[in-house]
Amino acid sequence: MASVANPAAWCSVRKAALPQVSPESEGVVLSVLGTRALLLYRLDGAEHRRRQAAGAGRLDSIPALECLLGLPVGCRVPVGSLPEQAQVRCLPRGAVEWDADLVTRRAVRPLAVDLAVVRAAERRTGLERAGRFAPFCRRAVLLDEVPRAGLDETVVEAAFYGIGVLVHGPDGIRVALEPEAYRPQRHTAAAWEFVEEVYGRLC
Known part of the structure; x- marks a missing residue:
């Protein structure tokens, strides 16, 4: 079931880490691909209206x-x-x-997903879940706290996979590593199906 992302959390993520995401992006929390994620997306208004008019x-x-x-x-x-x-x-x-x-x-496609942010208490779990979105959009993991061993190992591993790292600390959310740009090699039916699933849950 879709829910509008907590406004305070959404603003914190956006302000702290993601200036490259379109100002037109909206946030929604969805359970998708077997995990709960904050999806930042842009609705194609013209296509949405066309579909509504055409039934x-x-x-x-x-x-x-x-x-x-x-x-x-x-x-x-x-x-x-x-x-x-x-x-x-x-x-x-x-x-x-x-x-x-x-x-x-x-x-x-009725919308574009700019970024998926997966929240996790543990690095490996977060990276694995964020990695599920690799074929579809830019992705990042939001860690509940700085790992005891420090961030270096997490950042190195995340960078290898192109996953951004956000950390929720005492002073709010900060970026440890920006997510890699999403550059699909080709347009696939699977990627379009992902977009349609998100659209179907929103509209």
Whole structure:
């Protein structure tokens, strides 16, 4: 179940550590990928409104998303030229637009997840959980306190995986290591499915 992130905690995380995240980002706490995380995301208002107006169905299937990725956005394509005609015809309502034997893809990702922050009391648990988001967005771990052995080992290990490190100390939340930028090699149905899951929980 989605919940709006605690305003004070959200402001602290944002102010202390993440100036590179868009000022338009909103925060929500979700249980996703087997862990609870603060997700910072930007809703695509135009796509959201389009889906509402079209009464669009949910896009929650990998085959459907793979089919859509094979279609150009906004271009009319003769359906007879497509190798997966049956899949195109079975796409959820609102994903494509039909005009006789021409099909036009309308669906795009409804939001972008800028960062996932996983809170943890222990380094390894936090890094493992934050690592689950590697295929989908930038990620960071928020430690409840500075490890007894110090931060060096945590920072070195986190840097290897590109995971940011935030520490909740007596003076508030501070950054020990900024998260690595998210640079996907290609757009995948799995990454789009993750976005759709988040969108489905929010809207």
